[in-house]
Amino acid sequence: MKIFLIRHGEPDYTAVVEKHYVGYGRDLGGLTPAGIKMAQQCALRPELQQAQLILTSPFTRAMATTLEIARQVAAPVKVELGLHEWQPDRTGTLIENNDQVLKSYTQYRRTPHSRPADxxxxxxxxDEVQERVKAVFAKYADHYDCIACVTHGEVMHQFVNQDKFDYCEIQTINYPN
Structure with a gap:
């Protein structure tokens, strides 16, 4: 199955910062006006017309990007929990601010395949990110030849040997490879 991995558009966290949302609350941030334009331009890419289904992360920035793509691509949309961004705290209860997220991410980049016990x-x-996302892809592999998947940079990194992805960048992979 061919998969178009698409990073979401430029996020806007203004409203969630004003409401003092932390942790998962930050994931409710949408797109900037530029992010919306990026998604609209991405939607015009001719290769996306091959997509038989559009999968999206449940995070607002990804769903807002998907909305713009779905306006141009004649394919059904399905929200998949397993396509969310990397988690700095799998419990969802320990991290209270961005400094802690940065500390977690810095350690993750040092030791991406294991967590220090202390x-x-x-x-x-x-490995956990990759397995989580592969489980989503496996559900569709027998039913579709080509899907689009709106997700996040760290998720894309697990399948494409590249550290940084532009907003609305598209990378093509084959699953299973």
Whole structure:
């Protein structure tokens, strides 16, 4: 199955910062006006017309990107929990601010495949991210030849040997490879 991995558009966290949302609350941030334009331009890419289904992360920035893509691509949309971004704290209860997220991410980048036993935040390892996303893809592999998947940079990194992804960048992979 061919998969178009698409990073979401430029996020806007203004409203969630104003409401003092932390942890999962930050994932409710939408797109900037530029992020919406990026998604609209992405939607015009001719290869996306091959997609028989559009899968999206449940995070607002990904769903807002998907909305713009779905306006141009004649394919059904399905929200998949397993396509969410990397988790700095798998419990969802220990991290209270962005400094702690950065500390978790810094350690993750040092040791992506294992968590030090004494590290205070049980972040998701790279292997866990990959397995979570592969489980989503496996549900569709027997039913579709080509899907689009709107997700996040760290998720894409697990399948494409690249560290950074532009907003609305598309990378093509085959599953299973």
């Amino acid at each position: 590290f205070p935040y049980p972040y998701e390892t790279a």
